[in-house]
Amino acid sequence: MSLNAYLILSAILFLLGMVGVIRRKNLLMLFFSTEIMLNAVNVALAAISKFYGDLTGQMFAFFIIAIAASEVAVGLGLLILLYKKRGTIDLDNLQSMKG
Amino acid sequence: MEKYLYIALFAPLLGSLIAGSLAMRPKMVFTGIITSLLLGVSMVASLILLQYIYTTDSIVHVKLLDWIAIGNMSIPFGFVVDQVSVTMMVVVTIVSTMVHIHSMGYMVHDNSYNRYFSYLSAFVFSMMILVMSDNFAGLFIGWEGVGLCSWLLIGFWYHREDKPLTKDIYNSPFSTLSPFSSISPAYAANEAFISNRVGDLGMLVGIFLIYWNLGSLQYDEVFANISNLDSSVIVAIGIFLFIGAMGKSAQFPLNQWLANAMEGPTPVSALIHAATMVTAGVYLVIRANEIYTIVPEVGYFIATLGAAVAIGAALMALVATNIKKIIAFSTLSQLGYMFVAAGLGAYWVALFHLATHAFFKSVLFLGAGNVMHALNDEINIKKMGGLHKYMKGTSIIMTLASIALAGIFPFSGFFSKDLILEVAFGTHSYILWAILWITAGLTAFYSFRLIMYVFHGKENFHEKGNHPHEAQSYVIAAMTPLAILAVVAGFFKEPFIEMATKLLPELHIHVSNGTFWVLLVVTLGIALSGIAFAVFKFKKDGTFFSEKLKNRPCYKILANQYFMPHFIAYVINRPYLALSRFSWKKIDLKIVDAIVDGIAKVIYKSGDKSRVMQSGNLSTSLRLMVLGITVLLVLLVALGIAK
Numbered sequence: 001m002s003l004n005a006y007l008i009l010s011a012i013l014f015l016l017g018m019v020g021v022i023r024r025k026n027l028l029m030l031f032f033s034t035e036i037m038l039n040a041v042n043v044a045l046a047a048i049s050k051f052y053g054d055l056t057g058q059m060f061a062f063f064i065i066a067i068a069a070s071e072v073a074v075g076l077g078l079l080i081l082l083y084k085k086r087g088t089i090d091l092d093n094l095q096s097m098k099g
Numbered sequence: 100m101e102k103y104l105y106i107a108l109f110a111p112l113l114g115s116l117i118a119g120s121l122a123m124r125p126k127m128v129f130t131g132i133i134t135s136l137l138l139g140v141s142m143v144a145s146l147i148l149l150q151y152i153y154t155t156d157s158i159v160h161v162k163l164l165d166w167i168a169i170g171n172m173s174i175p176f177g178f179v180v181d182q183v184s185v186t187m188m189v190v191v192t193i194v195s196t197m198v199h200i201h202s203m204g205y206m207v208h209d210n211s212y213n214r215y216f217s218y219l220s221a222f223v224f225s226m227m228i229l230v231m232s233d234n235f236a237g238l239f240i241g242w243e244g245v246g247l248c249s250w251l252l253i254g255f256w257y258h259r260e261d262k263p264l265t266k267d268i269y270n271s272p273f274s275t276l277s278p279f280s281s282i283s284p285a286y287a288a289n290e291a292f293i294s295n296r297v298g299d300l301g302m303l304v305g306i307f308l309i310y311w312n313l314g315s316l317q318y319d320e321v322f323a324n325i326s327n328l329d330s331s332v333i334v335a336i337g338i339f340l341f342i343g344a345m346g347k348s349a350q351f352p353l354n355q356w357l358a359n360a361m362e363g364p365t366p367v368s369a370l371i372h373a374a375t376m377v378t379a380g381v382y383l384v385i386r387a388n389e390i391y392t393i394v395p396e397v398g399y400f401i402a403t404l405g406a407a408v409a410i411g412a413a414l415m416a417l418v419a420t421n422i423k424k425i426i427a428f429s430t431l432s433q434l435g436y437m438f439v440a441a442g443l444g445a446y447w448v449a450l451f452h453l454a455t456h457a458f459f460k461s462v463l464f465l466g467a468g469n470v471m472h473a474l475n476d477e478i479n480i481k482k483m484g485g486l487h488k489y490m491k492g493t494s495i496i497m498t499l500a501s502i503a504l505a506g507i508f509p510f511s512g513f514f515s516k517d518l519i520l521e522v523a524f525g526t527h528s529y530i531l532w533a534i535l536w537i538t539a540g541l542t543a544f545y546s547f548r549l550i551m552y553v554f555h556g557k558e559n560f561h562e563k564g565n566h567p568h569e570a571q572s573y574v575i576a577a578m579t580p581l582a583i584l585a586v587v588a589g590f591f592k593e594p595f596i597e598m599a600t601k602l603l604p605e606l607h608i609h610v611s612n613g614t615f616w617v618l619l620v621v622t623l624g625i626a627l628s629g630i631a632f633a634v635f636k637f638k639k640d641g642t643f644f645s646e647k648l649k650n651r652p653c654y655k656i657l658a659n660q661y662f663m664p665h666f667i668a669y670v671i672n673r674p675y676l677a678l679s680r681f682s683w684k685k686i687d688l689k690i691v692d693a694i695v696d697g698i699a700k701v702i703y704k705s706g707d708k709s710r711v712m713q714s715g716n717l718s719t720s721l722r723l724m725v726l727g728i729t730v731l732l733v734l735l736v737a738l739g740i741a742k
Contacts, residue, residue: 018725021721021725022718022721022722022725024718025718030717091716091717091718092716092718094717095714095715095716096715
């Protein structure tokens with residue numbers, strides 16, 4: 001398998017995530033989409049690292065996994081609080097900073 | 100000696116401030132007394148300085164403070180009292196002291212008495228700065244100061260309305276048929292100020308040229324280095340400075356304001372328009388004599404213009420019926436004489452005529468003030484007559500002053516005017532001499548036409564129910580020193596020459612003894628015959644110009660001031676007004692304003708439109724973010740490809 005195949009997979013995954021971020025109204029789904037985008041990047045990093053024999057990319061992927069995990073932990077905590085307060089996690093109902 | 104300089108300079112300012120601080124109060128005799136007193140102090144200090152400079156030949160030069168010091172430019176606020184400025188100081192302070200005292204009588208019924216004296220003293224202070232400054236910048240400050248004060252004083256009765264227009268020259272309150280002569284004091288003040296602005300622009304350009312080329316505005320430095328310059332630059336400087344002088348001294352074509360400025364109180368006319376401000380232009384030319392000596396062509400132009408104004412104004416005075424305007428035209432005419440002398444290089448002669456003229460002209464104006472006061476502000480000389488019986492003092496003083504103005508031996512006007520004619524003859528300017536000679540006859544005639552109409556003949560003032568009375572004794576007393584000086588000032592000719600020629604270049608003219616006496620007799624002859632004609636014609640007919648003459652074109656031209664007001668109104672002001680309207684309506688409103696409004700509108704609209712972005716909706720924000728990233732990426736790729 002060539003590097004391009006991995007990169008194309010990564011790009012497709014990233015786009016899927018991005019469309020999710022744009023289209024989804026449910027905050028939970030937004031988190032999922034963000035995870036997809038992060039992991040799309042991880043795929044690309046790991047593949048490039050393997051093909052060039054440089055471990056830096058894989059190191060970076062680990063970092064990203066760790067940061068994504070902590071982000072989700074904090075984010076889910078906030079999300080639950082928000083749900084308790086508002087009774088909804090629909091984005092359109094969460095407008096409190098209208099300009 | 101410095102302390103006398105400061106006293107002479109600042110005493111009028113002190114008086115002005117005292118009177119000014121009481122300006123809003125009702126009339127207080129105190130302000131008139133204190134300003135007159137302080138002016139008297141200034142006069143005494145000036146006389147002491149004159150005596151000091153005359154006896155020791157030294158020059159008092161002080162630097163009050165560093166005024167403008169930027170980079171290489173250094174203009175100190177300095178004052179110099181030399182032979183020229185001390186003459187001016189003495190003339191200015193003597194005349195203005197007497198004018199102040201006279202004003203106490205003239206303004207006695209005016210509500211704005213305190214304000215009046217504040218302005219009057221401020222004017223004298225500005226004039227003192229003008230004559231005493233040791234650099235062109237200080238001169239310009241004084242120059243603008245007198246301009247401002249003259250605006251305040253001419254428009255002193257700013258609440259007066261325009262008087263109704265009339266086509267009948269004898270019933271018009273103004274001397275001429277001009278449709279624009281129905282002016283109010285406010286109009287006259289603005290006219291004077293704006294005319295002077297035109298001249299001042301020229302003067303400023305001249306001063307800039309001096310600084311640009313010589314890097315200094317101090318008189319001594321400028322005059323020491325001026326001869327190193329290119330002659331075309333010197334010519335330009337001379338011309339531009341003279342434009343400034345034309346504005347202040349009301350030379351053609353900036354002469355319209357002087358006669359109209361007679362709308363101000365009469366003592367003001369005496370002070371501003373006879374003795375001080377209008378002679379500032381002559382003073383400037385005298386002061387800058389080093390410049391004009393190098394470029395005699397400019398000098399000759401000045402002399403020619405001066406002669407033209409001298410005869411032109413004298414002709415207008417022949418037919419005028421407004422007592423103050425006759426004297427105003429006479430001032431114009433005499434200023435022409437001074438410029439002839441200055442233009443021909445006889446600077447001290449110009450200064451001498453300036454001094455003698457100041458005395459007899461101011462006294463003529465003050466006398467006119469007395470007459471008007473006695474007749475409830477009547478200004479038409481045809482409605483006066485026979486006043487000699489009621490106002491002996493004024494009548495005698497004005498007659499003496501008129502004889503001096505006409506130039507009869509041994510009155511002061513004779514000495515100075517005869518010198519100017521001698522200079523014109525001696526420098527072979529025979530045409531100028533002839534013009535001035537005729538003007539001398541005209542001067543004698545119109546001066547005595549005024550005297551005859553006002554003080555002799557039929558009493559024409561009864562129809563209005565006027566009961567003339569002589570002015571207060573202190574008013575006559577204030578006029579007396581001026582009248583005496585008008586009579587005897589000529590005898591100071593020798594000492595004056597001795598003093599003035601230490602600073603001003605001497606002019607060597609060769610007129611043989613025989614020619615000299617012939618000239619003298621010829622000049623005296625025309626002046627005497629002018630007076631004699633005026634007296635005998637009036638005694639015979641009781642009037643000067645018949646009804647038939649009134650319809651002749653020559654009379655109409657003179658009565659309309661050569662149609663100069665028409666020319667200015669129709670050829671200069673109207674097109675200028677049309678141009679201004681066009682610029683306002685089309686250029687300013689349609690283009691300039693539209694652009695400014697457009698910019699504002701774009702910003703306002705774009706703000707309005709982009710406000711929706713701040714919806715507080717996370718998904719909208721995310722979409723915009725994605726859009727932004729996409730745009731940036733596309734830009735990056737495009738740039739990469741372009742490279």
